[in-house]
Amino acid sequence: MQLLQAKKVKWLLLAIAWLFIFGILILPLALVVMQALALGWRTYLTTISSLVTLQAVNLTVAATVISLLFNLVFGISAAWLLTFYDFPGKHLLNALIDLPFSVSPVIVGLIFVLTFGQTGWLAPLFTTIKVQIIFAPPAIFLTTIFVTFPFVARELIPVLAAKGREEEQTAALLGASAWQILRQITFPALKAPLATGLVLATARALGEFGAVAVVSGSIRGKTLTLSLLVQTLYNNFKFKQAFVVATILLGSTLAVVILKRRLLRE
């Protein structure tokens, strides 16, 4: 009797899980793909290969790659610093790392406009050196870096803290150089959290909308990211094209997740 009940519970939970995943995830995603292909392959391919779409792909890829590089350097340094060193202001720094998670993306955009915009605080400097930040790609890079920077650090800190330094110290006592220790001892242990952090950051960078929308100015063929392009198309009643562009985002996100699993042999 007890066993039977346990089995019933299991089936119930399984049903809830699948129903939820189907309703929330699979069904809408399938609908996006179906809508995108509704006008046939030819329209799909023309939309995808149009100049505006290609520009958006370029800009999105550039923003993602740049923010990943920043994340890698900043995330590893911050995690290392917070795990292994004591210094005044440690708790403050630790709390500040999470700030981008807690600030609304629209506010983030506004902060950058206030700092770098035409009437912004740093405006005189950038006007003198004739570099435009707001309503230009640099603003998109900056905001993407801002909204993604906690990911790698937050994944690494608990792993580094749990790991301790004793394996590294043992390696040093066995004569290993700093580089050998990093490559042979530390890196293998950090591979998984690092990959998770990077995947999360990539997904966020690809999909960031709010903060980027404020600073981009949505200039067609110039400052549209894929997410912004989807919205622009949708607002202009080009629903099918909007779905076509959406499939690019969907596909790349899936590709990143699959790539991560492959690399880590999960």
Add this chain to the structure above:
Amino acid sequence: MYIQLKDISKSFQRRQILHQINFGVKEGSLTALLGPSGSGKTTILRILAGLEPATSGSVAVAGQVVDELTPQARGIGFVFQNYALFRYLTVYDNIAFGLRTQHWSLRQIKQRVAELLQLTDLTALAQQYPEQLSGGQKQRVAFARAIAPNPKVLLLDEPFAALDTQIRRELRVWLKQLIHRVGITSIFVTHDHEEAMETADEIVVINQGRIEQIGTPMTIYNQPTSRFVAQFIGQSSMLQAPHLQGFALPAQQDFRAYIRPEQVQVFKRNESQPLAVALEQATVISSTFSGAVVSVKLKWHAQTLLANRSPAQPPLFNGEKVVLFIQQALIFTTECSELQRNQQLAAAYAL
């Protein structure tokens, strides 16, 4: 002395952890640093290995001052409490790690690792990963890895703390034999006095960052020179100025006596006693059977006294009036400590 620590002091965040530590270790010997947790014993080990700098003082190994050397250059093998095995390397590669960093030839590496695998009885596990090993196996891997590149000195931090009681016993004996066979000068840290007694050639007792006493296990156990050592090492009853018959007691009245339970013989009133000596009266508070011995807690002249009794002897009851004989006591005055045998014993044996 093969290892010599001279006036080692260490402060951390304005708190002094070590106060002028001085001691030496003979070549090929096994020394225990024994003390309660927080006494600074692990810090001494870490300073020796170069993992932490001393605030002042100097360390010499094999006649060479090593203060300025990095851990890499010191030639010291180290076994951490949790072993710190490289979790992404096999047992074989763990042991080979130090040989590869020191550019041994492939043939030499193979030969040395095979030799160590055999020595530590791990040959069958060479291709396993650390997470597949038991605690005792992990410890043996850590040991093999540490001694692989033939270090001058082996340091072990609480090497048995993470193991079950039974395995701990076995490994203690195993490690002691192995260290003496390999002939490597070794220091290990422990908070367990039995472990130190059974394993070490010499014991350095540390308390609150200071050395309390240095000596062989025998000396440390029988002739503690400080009250801390007398209480920390093994069990004893501490008595305030007891009136001990058969001992030369000091003139002043504020002395203390430390008495080991195995030095107190307890008898039922109707039991026959092996020695013709004067016995003292006492009352049983409790008696606890723990396998090999029965621990008896006695009330004697309004003070508590512990005694051991054989389980083969008839059991004692709480509140029972008994007689006892104290064979040996450690008499402490403010100036000195003295281990005394009951003088009646000599007289009794002479008969």
